[in-house]
Amino acid sequence: MSEYDKVRPGKLVLKGEKQKGKKRKHKHKKQEDVPKIDQDAIEHGNWWKATKFDDLNGAVAIEFGKHTYVRALDNGLFTLGAPHDEGDGPAPEEILTAVPINERQLALKSGYNKYLRVEKDGKVTGRSDAIGAMEQWEPVFQEGKLALQGSNECFLSLDDDDNVVADDKKASEKNMVQIRSQTTKEVNPMKDVPVEEQGSLAQIEVNYIKKFQKFQDKRMRINPNDKKELDKAKVDGTLHETLLDRRSKMKADRYCK
Structure with missing residues (x-):
C-alpha cells in the first residue's frame, strides 16, 4: 500500500x-x-x-x-x-x-x-x-x-x-x-458584512460611490473633506447617513438632488 x-x-x-x-452566583453563568x-x-x-x-x-x-x-x-x-x-x-x-x-x-x-x-x-x-x-x-x-x-x-x-x-x-x-x-471548518467573520462595507473607511466610501454615483462624465467624485468625520460617524452609528451626506455635497449621487 x-x-x-x-x-x-x-x-x-x-x-x-x-x-x-x-x-x-456561579449558578447564573450563561449556558453559551x-x-x-x-x-x-x-x-x-x-x-x-x-x-x-x-x-x-x-x-x-x-x-x-x-x-x-x-x-x-x-x-x-x-x-x-x-x-x-x-x-x-x-x-x-x-x-x-x-x-x-x-x-x-x-x-x-x-x-x-x-x-x-x-x-x-x-x-x-x-x-x-x-x-x-x-x-x-x-x-x-x-x-x-x-x-x-x-x-x-x-x-x-x-x-x-x-x-x-x-x-x-x-x-x-x-x-x-x-x-x-476532518477538514477544519473555517469561520469567515465577514460573512454577514455587505461587500460595500468591507475594508477601511476610505475604501468603504469608494465602494458606495461606485455603487451610487451616476458617472455621467465617467469620473469618480470623492468628497475632499477630512475623513475623520467618518471615524466619528462609525462610533456614533451614523456612518451611512454621513456617507450619503458626503456624496450629496458632490452632487453626483443618483439618490441626491
Missing part, C-alpha cells in the same frame, strides 16, 4: 451540584459560555459528520452503519472495510478526496489518485484519471439523512458480498450513509 503514503489524512465540563453560600463538544466526532477519531453540501471538500470518508467505511482496493474496486474501535478514524485506504464541481455535484478521488464512477453493471470503480460526466456524484440531504447518487441516477449501497455498488433507483435505509470530514 505504498501508494497511500501520499494520502494526508479542554477539559470536559460537567454539570455540577448546586453551590452554597458565596459560590451560588460552556464549550460545545461534538461527542459523535470524538467517537469517530475527530472525523465530523457532514450535514450540508458545503461541508464536502477535501479529505472525506463514506461510512455505512457505524465505524465501517468504504475501502479502496488496489484493483480499482471498493468494498466495506473492517469495523473500527470507538475513537478511531478511517484507515488511509478509506480516505477519499471530495472535489466540488458545482453547487450540487462533486467528484470523489481515491488514495490511488483515481476518480470514482459507476460502471454499466452498477459496480463502483476508481480507475478514471479525469473528471467527466460519469465521475459526478450528487449528495442528497433530507431530514438529517444522506444518500449519494451516481451519474446513473442510482444510489450508493452494498451488495451481498459488501462490494460497493450503485444500482438502486430509489433511496431506502440501506442507501443511507454518513460522509465524514
Whole structure:
C-alpha cells in the first residue's frame, strides 16, 4: 500500500451540584459560555459528520452503519472495510478526496489518485484519471439523512458480498450513509458584512460611490473633506447617513438632488 503514503489524512465540563453560600452566583453563568463538544466526532477519531453540501471538500470518508467505511482496493474496486474501535478514524485506504464541481455535484478521488464512477453493471470503480460526466456524484440531504447518487441516477449501497455498488433507483435505509470530514471548518467573520462595507473607511466610501454615483462624465467624485468625520460617524452609528451626506455635497449621487 505504498501508494497511500501520499494520502494526508479542554477539559470536559460537567454539570455540577448546586453551590452554597458565596459560590451560588456561579449558578447564573450563561449556558453559551460552556464549550460545545461534538461527542459523535470524538467517537469517530475527530472525523465530523457532514450535514450540508458545503461541508464536502477535501479529505472525506463514506461510512455505512457505524465505524465501517468504504475501502479502496488496489484493483480499482471498493468494498466495506473492517469495523473500527470507538475513537478511531478511517484507515488511509478509506480516505477519499471530495472535489466540488458545482453547487450540487462533486467528484470523489481515491488514495490511488483515481476518480470514482459507476460502471454499466452498477459496480463502483476508481480507475478514471479525469473528471467527466460519469465521475459526478450528487449528495442528497433530507431530514438529517444522506444518500449519494451516481451519474446513473442510482444510489450508493452494498451488495451481498459488501462490494460497493450503485444500482438502486430509489433511496431506502440501506442507501443511507454518513460522509465524514476532518477538514477544519473555517469561520469567515465577514460573512454577514455587505461587500460595500468591507475594508477601511476610505475604501468603504469608494465602494458606495461606485455603487451610487451616476458617472455621467465617467469620473469618480470623492468628497475632499477630512475623513475623520467618518471615524466619528462609525462610533456614533451614523456612518451611512454621513456617507450619503458626503456624496450629496458632490452632487453626483443618483439618490441626491
